[in-house]
Amino acid sequence: METSFALTGKGYVIVAADTTAARSIVKMQIDQDKIKELSPHLLMAYSGEPGDTVQFAEYVERNIRLYQIRNLYPLRPAAAASWIRRSIAESLRSRNAYSVNLLLGGYDTSSHTPNLYWIDYMGTVVEVPFAAHGYGSYFALSLLDRYHDPEASLEEGLATLKRCINEVSKRLVVNPGKYKVKVVDKDGIREVEI
Amino acid sequence: MARRYDSRTTIFSPEGRLYQIEYAMEAISHAGTVLGVLAKDGVVLAAEKRVTGKLLDLSSAKEGGGYGGSGEKMFLLNSNVIGGVAGITSDANSLVNYARTVAQQHLLQYNDDIPVELLAQRLCDMKQGYTQFGGLRPFGVSLLYAGYDPHYHFQLYHSDPSGNYSGWKATCIGANNGTAQSLLKQEYKDDLGVEEAIGLVLRVMSKTMDSTTLGSEKLEFAVLTYDEAAKAPKAKIYKPAEIDALLRAEGLAKKDEDTEMK
Secondary structure, three states: OOEEEEEEEOOEEEEEEEOOEEEOOEEEEOOOOOEEEEEOOEEEEEEEOOOHHHHHHHHHHHHHHHHHHHHOOOOOHHHHHHHHHHHHHHHHOOOOOOOEEEEEEEEEOOOOEEEEEEEOOOOOEEEOOEEEEEOOHHHHHHHHHHHOOOOOOHHHHHHHHHHHHHHHHHHOOOOOOOEEEEEEEOOEEEEEOO | OHHHHOOOOOOOOOOOOOHHHHHHHHHHOOOOOEEEEEEOOEEEEEEEOOOOOOOOOOHHHHOOOOOOOOOOOEEEEEOOEEEEEEEOHHHHHHHHHHHHHHHHHHHHHHOOOOOHHHHHHHHHHHHHHOOOOOOOOOOOEEEEEEEEEOOOEEEEEEEOOOOOEEEOOEEEEOOOHHHHHHHHHHHOOOOOOHHHHHHHHHHHHHHHOOOOOEOOOOEEEEEEEEEOOOOEEEEEEOOHHHHHHHHHHHOOEOOHHHOOOO
């Protein structure tokens, strides 16, 4: 039961995703990293059809890296979101579309703001203060609506994230188990233990 | 036998030079002057128009075409970049068209204005192609790019027919560029404001231009600033009437008795 969350705060974005890889009723891996580090200030959590997800995430990763190598500076989060949206929209109109849902969190080093984009496999992009994908979103979104604060410190942000994770483990039929949590801010990307 | 290495653009001479490229640059140093100055809160461009004559119909240019200016030397390449061209006008038109296409492609793909250096790079890739692939003449055009992007804020770039480009605080292309550049070197100060830059550009322009008096029929003028309210760069290419008003304000306008064109 794949689940991913992300929320913004004062100068940072937290992105969290469960670490289980499952097929049908079988858990096959419990420590999979579903959050790609696209550039020094850009994170992408992916979920959806297994296979498609990794393939598409690596395609995005390589293209964003190529832009950075060619042009000396990385794409800003907004530009990266538009490029990814376009890639999904083009693939959707082909014979074999990628079925991938994404949360793109980044810190814009030129405007000094954290940005979070909710992207789905239909090519929808919305800039949001908090977001979730998967079954967990049914429980987490109302909590985030109640407790999210765009001016919250990192500790407060992580506390809100914990509330979501706890709620999901309490209510969802199949608890996803472990989560990987990454934070992006002005200093770059780091992993956080919760 | 010296001519042997002149005829083809892509053949080196024994001294290791590409004559056609050098000739193209020579052609530009006879073209109308284009001058650019980078200020801390804007970029200023001015250009000298060469083609003037009593019978040339300027009625369409009076109001300023689409984006202002006469569309001869100053072009809006994208909402964040103004280009000033010196050289063969028809080549320039083709490059301007290419630049606008590239900028719009970037906007379509990334929903973000193209960074200024990237636009200059893309044009230079194209220009460089004509110094390497056989049979074709290089573009006889130098450009100044005055632009703004969130990465490096205000920028001024110059590119030449060989496909080289470089960033400048103040520079000049076209006729008398040596004189203008040494004047700029003397008078340029770091952390210049845009108003001072306008004054500097007009002063240097009035000294380097062939004609003694400045007027809208000889001058094109453009300023790029940042609009704090709209949170976007603001490109302004001056209309003839606005240029005359500016010259009067700066005390550089010609006197009424020597007006030749009405």
